[in-house]
Amino acid sequence: MFDKLEDLLIRFEEILSELHEPTVTANQERFRKLMKEQSDLTPIVDAYTEYKKCRQEIEDSLELLEGESDEDMREMIKETLGESRKRVEELEQELKILLLPKDPNDDKNVIVEIRAGAGGDEAALFAAEIYRMYVHYAEGQRWKVETLNVDEIGIGGMKEVQFTITGQGAYSRMKYESGVHRVQRVPETESGGR
Known part of the structure; x- marks a missing residue:
């Protein structure tokens, strides 16, 4: 070595x-x-x-x-x-x-797509929260974020959003960010639990 x-x-x-x-x-x-x-x-x-x-x-x-x-x-x-x-x-x-060998794609840029699934307004609010999280993370890494398409709902949620992240090492950090995320809100009527 x-x-x-x-x-x-x-x-x-x-x-x-x-x-x-x-x-x-x-x-x-x-x-x-x-x-x-x-x-x-x-x-x-x-x-x-x-x-x-x-x-x-x-x-x-x-x-x-x-x-x-x-x-x-x-x-x-x-x-x-x-x-x-x-x-x-x-x-x-x-x-x-x-010294580990690098992935040849590690310095490429990323296109991220977030879609709200079943769940109506709650899912759209969660999708918007995920979008803000990724934008905040990208800004912390000094990457440039450009929104390509957004479908917002009236209460601050997003049915879908596509954006690019441009910067050195963007792909290397974001390549494992995929999959389905699920959120479930507990209604106030269920505060006692079951």
């Missing part, structure tokens, strides 16, 4: 040096390809750089711990050592996930 990470680090440096060459901007297709590759490699390179830094902190802390006789300083060094070891474990897991 670490050999592959070193190779990716070298490739990242090559991309950066190539992007600084003035001839690259003349070829827009090549420039776009390099920018995409740089964007894909940045999270891996950042995590690996932090991993190497934490490993160095562990080594430095162990050296200091051997030569230190003051008990307060030893406690501080042990605390730093513990934090660095914990962070190294977290980064190892993160790097394993980042």
Whole structure:
């Protein structure tokens, strides 16, 4: 795994040096390809750089711990050592996930369709709530939402709505969002339960 990470680090440096060459901007297709590759490699390179830094902190802390006789300083060094070891474990897991092969569709955009099923106004209100939830989530991810079609009812519900979500990683996050959702409201007359 670490050999592959070193190779990716070298490739990242090559991309950066190539992007600084003035001839690259003349070829827009090549420039776009390099920018995409740089964007894909940045999270891996950042995590690996932090991993190497934490490993160095562990080594430095162990050296200091051997030569230190003051008990307060030893406690501080042990605390730093513990934090660095914990962070190294977290980064190892993160790097394993980042190195998994990507779905080629992950950077594509998404069209979402929500329809109210059986249930009349209650189903339409629930469909509107789901729509607002997805829009809020997309805005939090800095994705662009464009409503294509909406069929609203008078009380704030939606019989159906179609919208697109555009942005980096939209498909990768939204590809499992499908299926039928059911909501059932308990009428106030049933508050005692059965």
